[in-house]
Amino acid sequence: xxxxxxxxxxxxxxxxxxxxxxxxxxxxxxxxxxxxxxxxxxxxxxxxxxxxxxxxxxxxxxxxxxxxxxxxxxxxxxxxxxxxxxxxxxxxxxxxxxxxxxxxxxxxxxxxxxxxxxxxxxxxxxxxxxxxxxxxxxxxxxxxxxxxxxxxxxxxxxxxxxxxxxxxxxxxxxxxxxxxxxxxxxxxxxxxxxxxxxxxxxxxxxxxxxxxxxxxxxxxxxxxxxxxxxxxxxxxxxxxxxxxxxxxxxxxxxxxxxxxxxxxxxxxxxxxxxxxxxxxxxxxxxxxxxxxx
Amino acid sequence: xxxxxxxxxxxxxxxxxxxxxxxxxxxxxxxxxxxxxxxxxxxxxxxxxxxxxxxxxxxxxxxxxxxxxxxxxxxxxxxxxxxxxxxxxxxxxxxxxxxxxxxxxxxxxxxxxxxxxxxxxxxxxxxxxxxxxxxxxxxxxxxxxxxxxxxxxxxxxxxxxxxxxxxxxxxxxxxxxxxxxxxxxxxxxxxxxxxxxxxxxxxxxxxxxxxxxxxxxxxxxxxxxxxxxxxxxxxxxxxxxxxxxxxxxxxxxxxxxxxxxxxxxxxxxxxxxxxxxxxxxxxxxxxxxxxxxxxxxxxxxxxxxxxxxxxxxxxxxxxxxxxxxxxxxxxxxxxxxxxxxxxxxxxxxxxxxxxxxxxxxxxxxxxxxxxxxxxxxxxxxxxxxxxxxxxxxxxxxxxxxxxxxxxxxxxxxxxxxxxxxxxxxxxxxxxxxxxxxxxxxxxxxxxxxxxxxxxxxxxxxxxxxxxxxxxxxxxxxxxxxxxxxxxxxxxxxxxxxxxxxxxxxxxxxxxxxxxxxxxxxxxxxxxxxxxxxxxxxxxxxx
Numbered sequence: 001x002x003x004x005x006x007x008x009x010x011x012x013x014x015x016x017x018x019x020x021x022x023x024x025x026x027x028x029x030x031x032x033x034x035x036x037x038x039x040x041x042x043x044x045x046x047x048x049x050x051x052x053x054x055x056x057x058x059x060x061x062x063x064x065x066x067x068x069x070x071x072x073x074x075x076x077x078x079x080x081x082x083x084x085x086x087x088x089x090x091x092x093x094x095x096x097x098x099x100x101x102x103x104x105x106x107x108x109x110x111x112x113x114x115x116x117x118x119x120x121x122x123x124x125x126x127x128x129x130x131x132x133x134x135x136x137x138x139x140x141x142x143x144x145x146x147x148x149x150x151x152x153x154x155x156x157x158x159x160x161x162x163x164x165x166x167x168x169x170x171x172x173x174x175x176x177x178x179x180x181x182x183x184x185x186x187x188x189x190x191x192x193x194x195x196x197x198x199x200x201x202x203x204x205x206x207x208x209x210x211x212x213x214x215x216x217x218x219x220x221x222x223x224x225x226x227x228x229x230x231x232x233x234x235x236x237x238x239x240x241x242x243x244x245x246x247x248x249x250x251x252x253x254x255x256x257x258x259x260x261x262x263x264x265x266x267x268x269x270x271x272x273x274x275x276x277x278x279x280x281x282x283x284x285x286x287x288x289x290x291x292x293x
Numbered sequence: 294x295x296x297x298x299x300x301x302x303x304x305x306x307x308x309x310x311x312x313x314x315x316x317x318x319x320x321x322x323x324x325x326x327x328x329x330x331x332x333x334x335x336x337x338x339x340x341x342x343x344x345x346x347x348x349x350x351x352x353x354x355x356x357x358x359x360x361x362x363x364x365x366x367x368x369x370x371x372x373x374x375x376x377x378x379x380x381x382x383x384x385x386x387x388x389x390x391x392x393x394x395x396x397x398x399x400x401x402x403x404x405x406x407x408x409x410x411x412x413x414x415x416x417x418x419x420x421x422x423x424x425x426x427x428x429x430x431x432x433x434x435x436x437x438x439x440x441x442x443x444x445x446x447x448x449x450x451x452x453x454x455x456x457x458x459x460x461x462x463x464x465x466x467x468x469x470x471x472x473x474x475x476x477x478x479x480x481x482x483x484x485x486x487x488x489x490x491x492x493x494x495x496x497x498x499x500x501x502x503x504x505x506x507x508x509x510x511x512x513x514x515x516x517x518x519x520x521x522x523x524x525x526x527x528x529x530x531x532x533x534x535x536x537x538x539x540x541x542x543x544x545x546x547x548x549x550x551x552x553x554x555x556x557x558x559x560x561x562x563x564x565x566x567x568x569x570x571x572x573x574x575x576x577x578x579x580x581x582x583x584x585x586x587x588x589x590x591x592x593x594x595x596x597x598x599x600x601x602x603x604x605x606x607x608x609x610x611x612x613x614x615x616x617x618x619x620x621x622x623x624x625x626x627x628x629x630x631x632x633x634x635x636x637x638x639x640x641x642x643x644x645x646x647x648x649x650x651x652x653x654x655x656x657x658x659x660x661x662x663x664x665x666x667x668x669x670x671x672x673x674x675x676x677x678x679x680x681x682x683x684x685x686x687x688x689x690x691x692x693x694x695x696x697x698x699x700x701x702x703x704x705x706x707x708x709x710x711x712x713x714x715x716x717x718x719x720x721x722x723x724x725x726x727x728x729x730x731x732x733x734x735x736x737x738x739x740x741x742x743x744x745x746x747x748x749x750x751x752x753x754x755x756x757x758x759x760x761x762x763x764x765x766x767x768x769x770x771x772x773x774x775x776x777x778x779x780x781x782x783x784x785x786x787x788x789x790x791x792x793x794x795x796x797x798x799x800x801x802x803x804x805x806x807x808x809x810x811x812x813x814x815x816x817x818x819x820x821x822x823x824x825x826x827x828x829x830x831x832x833x834x835x
Contacts, residue, residue: 064714069728073675073712078730079683105416108375108393112420112722194734199758222781223758224797 059127062120070110075131080110085132085182098125135186135275136178142265147273150266155258157270163277169233170217170253171201179278186274190267193254203249204228209242217253324384324433326480330546335813337383339541340430340475341690342810345609346543348692349769350811354818355833356772360786360796364834366819367404368827371397373411376806377823378764379430380475380690383812387452388821389433390828391475393426394443396455401821402814404830410455415444415466420723422539423471423488429541429807430475432483434503439483441472447485447501459506463487469494469721475541479551479582482509486538490556490602493724496536498553498578500585510585514538514555514573522572525595530567533718535559536574540604540688544582545620548637551582552609552622556602562671562713563598563726570595575603577624579639589639593626595662598670599653599711600682600729601627606690612698612746614642623746625691625702627684630657631744645749647686647742650679650706671711671727679708681737682729689766690808692775697789699743699752701767701775707737737761739780743792753792757781766808768820776820778805784822784829798831800824 064073070081077083084090090098099121105113116124151157158167161174177186199222205215206226216230226246228236240246255261262270324338332338334351341348355363371377371392382389388401395411414426423443432439437458438450444466449458463485464470469492476485482500490496496514501507514536516522523531535558542553558567558574575594580587593603603626610621614633622636629651633643644657654663669678683705691702709729716726731737741755757780765778773789779797782805786796802825809822820831 064727068712069723069725072728072730073710074730076730078728079681080728107416108414108425110420110422110424112418112424198736198760221758222783222799223779223785223794224783 055123055126056130057127059123059125059130062116062124063127066114066116067124075128084128090128090132095122095125095129098128131182133182134179134278135181135183135271136278138183138275140183140272140275142268142270142272144269144273144276146266147269147271150262150270151273154266155262155270156255160253170229170231174274174277176279177277178275183271183275187267187271189254190270191259193252193256201252201254203251203253205245205247206238206243207245208238209244211244218248323435326434326478329434329478335383336385337381337810337812338433339382339477340380340432341541341543341606344479344544344546346606346690347608347610347695347769348606348690348767348808348810349694349771351771352811352813352818353771353773354813354816355770355774355811355820357774357788357795359833360772360774362833362835363786363796363798363820363831365798366402366830366832368829369397369399369404369406370827371823372409374826375425376427376804377826377828378427378473378806379823379828380808380810381821381823381828382431382433383810383821384433384452386814388812388828389431389438390823391428391430391440394428395426396431396438396440396450398438398452398455399828401812401819401830402817404828408453408455410440410450410457412442418444418466418471418721420721421469421471421489421492423466423473427473428475429473432476432478434478434481434483437503439476439478439485439503441474441476441485441487443472445470445472445487445489447476447483447499447506449483449503449506461501461506461508463499464494464497467721468492469724474539477541477544477551478503479544482582484542484551484553484582486540486553488537488539490535490537490539491559491561491600491723491725492535492721493533493559493718494535494537495533496538496555496574498538498580498585500582512578512580512585512587514576514578516572525570525572527568528566530559530571533559533724534567534571534574535561535724536571536576537602537604539602540606543607543609545609545636548620549582550588550636551578551580552607552636553578553580554603554605554607554624556604557597557600559718559724560716560726561598561600561724562711562728563715564596564670564713565715568596571597575601575628577603577607577622577634577639579636591632591634591639591641591661593624593630593632593663594628597628598713599628599678600725601680601684602688603627604688605686606688608691608693608700609636610693610695610700610746621746623693623700625686625700625704625744627680627687628653628663629680629685630654630663631700631702631749632657633746633749643749647702647744647751648680648704648706650681650708650737651685652679652708671713671729673712673714675710675712675730677708677732678711680705681707681709681731682711683707687764689764689806690768692767692769693746694769694771694775694789696771696773697743698746699789700746701741701743701769701777701789703765703767703777704740704742704754705737705761706740707761708732708735739763741767741775741777741779741787741792743775743789755787755792755794763805764807765805765822768809768811770811776809776811776822778802778807778809778822778824782824784809784820784824784831798829800827800829802827 075084160171220227374392469489471488515534537556558571641661653669739757759780767777807823
């Protein structure tokens with residue numbers, strides 16, 4: 001599908017993008033004041049019961065039999081049922097609420113009642129919980145202070161990511177990352193960043209009718225419009241019809257060489273720091289992508 | 294005083310005139326079978342617009358040159374809905390919309406509600422697509438409106454006020470049967486199938502007397518043991534073999550044949566308990582409409598293990614094929630092939646892939662059977678196969694324009710990991726034998742594709758931006774346009790010849806799940822789409 005011409009453009013783009021990141025870091029470093037009280041902000045929210053590993057394992061088998069047809073083997077959903085690693089009841093509700101939901105079903109949805117023995121329901125709940133237990137609720141070894149230094153320094157994370165108003169805005173805000181992602185998800189997104197949503201955080205450049213060239217990251221798009229944050233951090237919204245050219249990078253702008261930039265101890269410290277970033281109370285806005293069903 | 298009484302008189306007079314006009318204008322017209330055979334293009338009288346399933350309108354007031362000034366005229370938020378699949382019908386200015394186990398009759402020009410009828414959802418329906426109460430629409434005949442409930446009852450309501458005239462249970466919902474489809478009226482019959490095709494039902498198609506609700510015939514899509522077709526089931530699954538009939542069919546009045554498609558066999562993903570072709574699952578059936586007797590059948594996916602229901606519109610097209618005029622049946626199937634059959638006898642004339650993501654079969658052989666590639670069955674560990682379980686396309690409507698000879702279909706390029714496990718039948722529960730899941734970093738993509746009926750080849754395509762998660766269909770019109778719901782919540786109009794986008798409107802729906810339709814009132818053409826939870830209607834603004 002891609003013309004060779006376009007591929008060249010894409011390579012050009014990645015070069016520009018890395019320059020862009022550097023450039024942003026220069027501009028914003030004056031504002032980089034590593035915040036002091038971050039750990040204190042990350043006290044443990046109302047903690048769900050920690051899942052017992054034998055319960056989780058049996059629950060996983062039950063899940064494979066009854067639930068996976070709609071919710072996927074990994075619980076991440078399918079065309080028939082929602083992602084169970086997300087959502088209010090699954091991630092924040094009490095175990096009892098989740099049990100009732102399984103036992104009675106969800107009115108007005110395809111989720112019917114599963115009348116199973118109590119023990120099996122508890123095992124299922126334990127497994128479902130384990131899919132989504134946020135990093136903030138599990139013990140994470142490592143030095144949070146060092147992790148914070150890495151986030152705002154050597155790791156260059158804050159050039160694109162913000163925590164509580166500090167840092168850049170080209171990438172997703174991480175103020176609640178420990179509250180909404182599992183430890184495994186955070187680790188994977190640092191070490192093996194994949195393509196995220198096809199419509200978000202990909203590198204992009206456009207050329208306007210007047211010949212102006214604008215680079216940045218994608219915030220949303222459809223067949224007729226494009227929403228970009230340019231490399232100066234400004235929102236730039238376009239109609240496709242106003243543009244001469246639109247070129248998208250294949251992947252998100254998240255660099256894929258962090259594993260070589262940081263040693264394993266530094267990665268662990270960074271994880272320890274990020275896992276404690278959880279917004280407690282107040283407006284917990286689900287800023288992850290939820291597929292409505 | 295005098296002036297007052299004059300005003301009073303003229304007021305009464307005009308009220309009388311208005312009432313007279315209203316009674317002439319809004320009173321539901323008596324729709325006859327002949328009206329259904331030759332529908333007035335100002336109306337939209339059946340799910341697909343006419344018996345052919347082409348979803349083509351000869352209305353041309355809205356055309357390529359003026360579609361840019363199409364604008365929203367009214368929005369009706371459907372009470373209680375969380376996802377609309379309906380194609381509204383319009384009968385002489387009255388629109389029928391179905392929401393969640395409910396029907397709403399509206400003034401089609403303004404969206405003002407005239408009456409509503411609703412049934413409580415059965416909460417004890419254990420699983421299945423019908424459980425949330427989704428519904429695709431009604432059928433009409435005389436002064437009656439026909440509706441299938443969530444729990445598989447057939448209702449006849451009075452078109453003037455929604456009064457319940459008769460009610461018949463099609464099958465027991467506790468066995469997994471449900472209702473999601475629009476019925477089809479032919480002659481004096483209401484033809485209806487059921488959902489439940491993942492719940493271990495025995496598939497059936499019924500004809501009811503429109504006047505009384507009495508059943509006239511039933512066709513079982515799964516034979517009894519010993520009956521013809523039962524030899525294609527080795528194992529226990531035939532007892533609960535599915536083959537659901539959950540999408541409205543088409544009808545050829547000249548041949549007196551009803552064309553109805555059937556769904557997957559059960560358990561969906563585990564084939565060891567049902568070795569053989571599993572007739573009549575994943576078929577198109579040609580039935581004599583008077584007797585319900587099977588004239589011929591064609592099976593698209595013998596021994597399906599990927600949940601590839603053949604429940605896509607079996608479209609009837611009259612066109613020259615290899616030099617002579619033929620009665621064709623065209624279908625873009627969930628399994629990724631675009632089929633053209635001779636609808637007089639069910640012989641395959643041509644089958645070509647309409648998606649690139651297709652790795653289960655090399656092609657369709659001259660005998661009409663797929664040349665299945667090895668190692669494409671689901672496994673306990675998961676097997677990557679294409680198309681995905683949601684299909685290369687699905688129930689949402691394709692359309693056809695006789696002026697361009699193009700068949701417009703919304704296609705999905707996507708693969709899944711298919712996982713299987715043995716599964717015993719439990720009454721009223723899912724009988725899938727596990728399922729399919731998305732593959733990380735392979736989100737897939739939706740396209741509107743135009744297939745040339747003369748060659749079966751792609752003429753043009755319109756790639757969509759989005760999450761590859763929408764379920765909207767298409768409409769083609771004599772204005773040289775194709776309307777469709779895109780993957781970002783837009784209703785879009787493209788040029789039928791080229792696919793060039795000419796107009797779009799952001800409906801705000803996160804996941805469109807219905808197909809557009811068109812009608813006219815007092816010479817003004819309208820376009821309607823059930824978008825998310827709203828019915829949105831458009832007209833030209835000059």
